[in-house]
Amino acid sequence: MNRALASQQAHYEINKMSTQREQPSIPLIDLATQSSRIKEEVLARIGRVIDKANYILGEEVAEFxxxxxxxxxxxxxxxxxxxxxxxxxxxxxxxIGPGDEVITAANSFAATALAIAYSGATPVxxxxxxDDFNIDPVMIQRAIxxxxxxxIPVHLYGQPARMQEILAIATRxxxxxxxxxxxxxxxxxxxTRCGAFGDIACFSFYPGKNLGAFGDAGACVTRDARLAEKLQLLRNYGQVVKNRHDLLGFNCRLDTVQACVLLTKMQFIEEWTEQRRQVAQWYREELANTDLLLPxxxxxxxxxxxLFVIRHPERDQLMKFLAGRKIFCGIHYPNPLPTAQPFSAARTIPENVPVCTQLSGEILxxxxxxxxxxxxxxxxxxxAEEFGLMTVRG
Ligand SMILES: Cc1ncc(COP(=O)(O)O)c(C=O)c1O
Incomplete structure (x- = not known):
């Protein structure tokens, strides 16, 4: 390599390093930072579980x-x-099972409709x-x-669904x-909190959720003692007492170890929620001059x-541009559920969900x-502003 070329290459490397230093990447979510704050307490709790060896339905599960x-x-x-x-x-x-229909939102994560299919019922x-990406009560009414x-209304992205209208339809x-x-x-x-509206409410504690375990975890909540009792049987092989199975149950209990993580995190859930709301407010202020449509x-x-989900007609180009600036985004979700193979037997065709279809190409x-x-x-x-200026200039 000649000297000029070598010097140019050196400059390039230095520039590359300094840009890298100037702008560390911004991930979609950052679990490691949060975990480092609670690690010691989680380890202490898990240590006690190991000492007691109460891995399955230990007292930490009931406590959580x-x-x-x-x-x-x-x-x-x-x-x-x-x-x-x-x-x-x-x-x-x-x-609810075979022959029954269950109405839910076409833009949810697939798991909502998959769970309906597991029960033998038909997802509609x-x-x-x-305006808010949540299930439309008018469409629910028409689908009955x-x-x-x-x-099954979904509180998508963290915004409660229109529960007053939905509960009125359900009662009627x-x-x-x-x-x-x-x-x-x-x-x-x-x-009223999400979870307190329905007959039963379902939560995921997947690691990336607002309350996340260190692995898979979830919960049903209800006001109804009889339903709670039935759910306890259903999650534990349908066992009333050991080796007495009164109904077709499953093995899907919350691990004691995950309950330790969740118990520790419960202390911070409100603080973290307020921080999320603050970040959203900052976005509103900082993005005011861009062509992004804000939630x-x-x-x-x-x-x-x-999730903080914006809309932009050139979503894919915007996402790529931001990734080039080491800003990593996601799409929740890119494909309306009626287009997915497992739901081809569902009563809905993609043409029946025009809003969902349109938004799936614009959300980020x-x-x-x-x-x-x-x-x-x-x-x-x-x-985002830079992207806007670039696209205006063509
Ligand atoms: C709206 C919605 N429903 C259901 C689920 C399923 O939860 P899990 O991944 O814990 O099974 C998720 C998350 O993954 C979700 O976002």
Whole structure:
């Protein structure tokens, strides 16, 4: 290599290093930072479980269940293995199965509809409201048939679904309501917490959720003692006492070790939720001059910003541009559920969910986690602004 070329190469390497130093990457979520704060306490709790060897349904599970029920404002919580199992068991507990139809949102994570399919019922996937991405009560009403047994509203991205309208429809048609609150921990509508609206509400504690375990975990919460008892049997082989099986149960209990993580994190859930809301506020301020369409917060709703989802007509190019600036985003979710192979037998065709279909090509989840700083938010906003200027100039 000649000297000029070598010097140019050296300059390039130095520049590359300094840009790397100037802008560390911004991930979609950052679990490691949060975990480092609670690691010691989690390890101490897990250490006690190891000493007692009470790995299955140890007292930490009951302790967490009592705390989480209190947090949701209901009487009962039954810890299960994950959020998908929570929805499946809720349907079983309500005796919903083959021949029944269950209405849910076409833009949810696939697990909502998969759980309906596990029960033997038919998922009916309906369109959403354009303003807040949540299930549209008008579409629920239109989808009701004599076979409809339940509605599963999803508190998508952390914004409570329109529960007043949904509960009114359910009462009129004698339908059960199961909340999919996998993204709604701590969300509120007119002072009522997500989890306290339906017959049963289902939570996921997947690591990236607002309350996340160190692996898979989930829970059902309910006000109804009889349903809670049935859920306890369903999660534990249908066993009333050891080796007496009174109903077709499953093995999907919450691990004691995961309950230790969740118990530790419960102390911080409100603090982390407020931090998420602060990050959302910063985004609103910093993104005000961009062409991104920002999420709304409905009147009376406490949005808990599991995700901060914006809209942009050139979503894919924007996502690529931000990735080039080491800002990593996500899409929740890129494909409407009626397009997925397992739901081809569902009563919905993609053409019936135009809002969901349109939005699936425009939505983008920006980085969002409680520990995000205003500086990081400003960096995302500056890059989004730069993208806007570039596209205007052509
Ligand atoms: C809306 C929704 N429903 C259900 C689930 C399923 O939860 P899990 O992954 O814990 O089974 C998830 C999360 O993954 C979700 O986001």
């Amino acid at each position: 269940e009592a705390e989480f029920a209190r947090y949701c404002g209901v009487e009962h919580c039954v810890g299960v293995a994950n959020g998908t199992d929570a929805i499946h068991l809720a349907l079983r507990a309500l005796d 996937l309906v369109d959403i409201c354009e 048939t004599p076979n409809t047994k339940a509605i 048609h004698d339908l059960k309501v199961i909340e999919d609150s996998a993204q709604g921990h701590g969300g509120e509508l007119n002072g 709304i917060e409905r009147s009376g709703a406490r949005h808990v910003y599991h 989840s920006l980085p969002m986690y409680p520990e995000m700083t205003r500086e990081q938010v400003a960096t995302v906003a500056a890059a």
